Amino acid sequence: MSEFDFEVVEYENRLEAAQTLMLRDRLDAILITSEDHFRYFTGFNSPTWVNLTRPRYAVLPCQGEIILIIPTSNSEIALRTSWVRDVRTWISPRPEDDGISLLRDAISSVPLRYGRVGAELGPESRLTMPAGDFLRLGREISSTELVDAYPLLRELLMRKSATEVEKIRAIGQIASSAYEALPALLRAGMSIREACTSFRHELLERGAEASPYVIGVAERFGYPCINLDPSAKKISEGDVLVIDTGSTRHGYFCDFNREYAFGPLNEKLRRIYEIVWNATEVGINATEPGRTMGDIWQQMSDSMQQASGAFGLPFEPFELGRMGHGLGLRMCESPSIAPGVDTVVEPGMVLTIEPSMAYQIDVDGETRRYVSVHEENIAVTSNGVSLLNRRAPREMPIIG
Structure with missing residues (x-):
């Protein structure tokens, strides 16, 4: 057999x-x-x-x-x-x-x-x-x-077969459905760990084989980093929760995140979400055969810098070192979408598009630094790109 x-x-x-x-x-x-x-x-x-x-x-x-x-x-x-x-x-x-x-x-x-x-x-x-x-x-x-x-x-x-791409698309769609089911399950007062456990259950129920990477962070005006293990901290009204996953099916990974606001969203956070969402769109559209990874990074960075200026916000790059990477049997593969990387986009590549920026907010008389990261998974074809998961909402979902 x-x-x-x-x-x-x-x-x-x-x-x-x-x-x-x-x-x-x-x-x-x-x-x-x-x-x-x-x-x-x-x-x-x-x-x-x-x-x-x-x-x-x-x-x-x-x-x-x-x-x-x-x-x-x-x-x-x-x-x-x-x-x-x-x-x-x-x-x-x-x-x-x-x-x-x-x-x-x-x-x-x-x-x-x-x-x-x-x-x-x-x-x-x-x-x-x-x-x-x-x-x-x-x-x-x-x-x-x-x-x-x-x-x-x-x-x-770095170049996947059509069958490999479809396996990544399958887990991307499963994770999309799990994220979309979360608003009905989330509530203020539950712990970050409980929220992420609910998410894991949704992933497995919908066909994921494993979820080796699920992170969750929630604070009042965003999140200070994106790679903390889910904790017992209770989610409060006014918090923003980010969940990121690398889940697999047949060994192939998806890798993308989503954000949820508990109660009305601060106007500054709403604008920052919009800036980074739009930069993700810029990155997706910039991913064309013949362009370099450095070109894609620069277009996303320019988009966020210009939009931040238009909103009167100082632009601060988040020191991740890159704004996307390859995806496959590893959650993070080559190439990196980073400054100066001259790897050329080719059909068959599967990439994450992951713009990010930092921002500062005064909290109880203290200036604190937070970050915003958006991520989507795409496949490059001879005719452009194909989104492998469903796109994040244009506006952050509100819980409660």
């Missing part, structure tokens, strides 16, 4: 594309250890990734079939979820040799044309194996150079 996320031909196309780039970059093989890359190339899918006791390895050769090296306890998982048929196993955990000799032999069996094997070593990448074992592997294949393969992987994963 097979439970593949995709048709086998899609996995075959991914391997073929990777092998073409490996020839270009003079790599004999790539070692894959991280959950998202593992699933992308092999289909292997299991909640046992939370168990760091047992590593897993995949070797992508420049020519030939993928070699899967996994603990014996994962054999049935591989049979059901992976298209790979060269599966080698060992009894794990075995700290003295937790699959390393099998991995060494697999790499040694690959024809070595260049003497170079890639691994997930560069910025934004992670090895999901003990660092000591990676160093040991390097010693045991000392005639082969271990180099960074992440630029190749990043190039490959």
Whole structure:
């Protein structure tokens, strides 16, 4: 019985594309250890990734079939979820040799044309194996150079297939429905944690498989940051609540937020919401094939600066470092929508558009700094962009 996320031909196309780039970059093989890359190339899918006791390895050769090296306890998982048929196993955990000799032999069996094997070593990448074992592997294949393969992987994963895009659209629509259901469930006096728990329930009831990232922040005149774990703090009349989620279906993420006002909204906050909402629209419309990520960032920044001036508000950029990013099997992927980033928009990219600004308000005689962040998920096509979730309301929803 097979439970593949995709048709086998899609996995075959991914391997073929990777092998073409490996020839270009003079790599004999790539070692894959991280959950998202593992699933992308092999289909292997299991909640046992939370168990760091047992590593897993995949070797992508420049020519030939993928070699899967996994603990014996994962054999049935591989049979059901992976298209790979060269599966080698060992009894794990075995700290003295937790699959390393099998991995060494697999790499040694690959024809070595260049003497170079890639691994997930560069910025934004992670090895999901003990660092000591990676160093040991390097010693045991000392005639082969271990180099960074992440630029190749990043190039490959930045462009999604139509099937991948539809999986992201599916979770985007699920999360949109969950957000839209919240006003009927929220009330002043409940805790931020209770509000976010209600949201998680809505996500799961509507078809999300997991919600590993749900944050919630609420204060009287907005929120001072966007990445706090939901707390037991009670939501009061006059608060603004922001909830942000990275939820998944078939491993693919959505990533966007929504805001809710409890009681009448302060006029300054209403205008700031409008400024950032409009900047999101500017960013969506600016995302066209041929433009750079830096261009998109600049247009959103200019939009907020000009609108702030028109309202008589000082414009303060929020130091997030970027206003959007790639999206897929990771919640945050390359590229970044940031100043000076010259990565060109291409069809097949899935991006978050995420403008943000900071503002100050006097609260009980004290000047406090808050932020406003809006985020939407889009796919780039040859004809423009497609929104993968439903757009935020033009005006902040009022609770009560």
